[in-house]
Amino acid sequence: MPVIVVRTENGFNAFYNTCSHRGGCIVQERQGTCLGKRLICGYHAWTYNLDGELLGVPDSRDFDGLDKSKRGLVKLRCETWGGWIFINAAPDAEPLQQYLGVLPGQMAQFDLDKLSYITSYSYDVACNWKVLMDAFAENYHFVSVHRGSVGLPGPKCAVDHHGTVMSLFKNGHSRNILPWNDGFQPTADVSEETGFSMGMGGIADIPSVGPIPRQFVTAFTAFPNLTTPVYANGFPLLLFWPTGINTSRFEVIWFGLPHGESALPEAWKQKIEAFNFILDEDLTYLPSVQLSAESPAFRSIVLNYQERRIYHAHEQIDRVIGADQIPERLRVQQVLAPFVE
Ligand code: FES
Ligand SMILES: [Fe+2]
Known part of the structure; x- marks a missing residue:
């Protein structure tokens, strides 16, 4: 399951590495720096911020009625213990420390x-x-x-x-x-x-x-x-x-x-x-x-x-x-x- 983990001002966010357009792989590198704090899909360059919100769609006039607020990246649970990051695909799981x-x-x-x-x-x-x-x-x-x-x-x-x-x-x-x-x-x-x-x-x-x-x-x-x-x-x-x-x-x-x-x-x-x-x-x-x-x-x-x-x-x-x-x-x-x- 390809996952992206990004460092944010408040900690970390984790997303499925799957674009909300046609499932393109957003990140192909194993690690790196998000220039401009943006994640840009490699397929048609849809652009997301580090909270996974969809910000930019090239040629957006050709998407009739596209609601960008519903096309963000899908988040995963992301918690830390002792400097290690734990990703959890179950949204209702109990908190990591517990x-x-x-x-x-x-x-x-x-x-x-x-x-x-x-x-x-x-x-x-x-x-x-x-x-x-x-x-x-x-x-x-x-x-x-x-x-x-x-x-x-x-x-x-x-x-x-x-x-x-x-x-x-x-x-x-x-x-x-x-x-x-x-x-x-x-x-x-x-x-x-x-x-x-x-x-x-x-x-x-x-x-x-x-x-x-x-x-x-x-x-x-x-x-x-x-x-x-x-x-x-x-x-x-x-x-x-x-x-x-x-x-x-x-x-x-x-x-x-x-x-x-x-x-x-x-x-x-x-x-x-x-x-x-x-x-x-x-x-x-x-x-x-x-x-x-x-x-x-x-x-x-x-x-x-x-x-x-x-x-x-x-x-x-x-x-x-x-x-x-x-x-x-x-x-x-x-x-x-x-x-x-
Ligand atoms: S699949 Fe990501 S922009 Fe098209
Ligand atoms: Fe052994």
């Missing part, structure tokens, strides 16, 4: 307004977005999929997935707190078995971060498609976008304290390289899950206690769709409400 519930409060320790964009990249993955999202909602797969990095079985394993504390929040959001294994130092240790290092040294911590993200691998999930493993010295937003029934785009956007250099500092490169090594382990495996899920042998899913964040999100998917829209045999039984904080 929807996010406890997440902004818990993320406030990262002083989001003071962080800078560090870098971003994306992967096209041959699996449904939920296959991708589910893989980032449990640690049960670490000892197998991540045995080459953080999940090496035995005492040298970086993390102790049995010690995970999960919290389920309203609207399908959740939090995951995973302990490092006894004595494992994520800023310095290198696995003797695999040579893997978390590459976390050499980057300044965000001073306001509290003890939990400093001592545990902490991750927040904002339903439906945002997960962020938050490290004290910076973190990636992981976004899971559907691009088809069995394809998705996985976007990774890093934030941290401004580093003041024109190029990415070496310490950041190492941290991101280590993180991407772990991601590659997931992304190499997950397309096979999609293929397998399309097999007639795939009848249903059994989830364990360590996978309850997955169940929580899928309950919410059913609530959003509406149970009456879903065939009974495919419905997720609504059972977790008593455990939602």
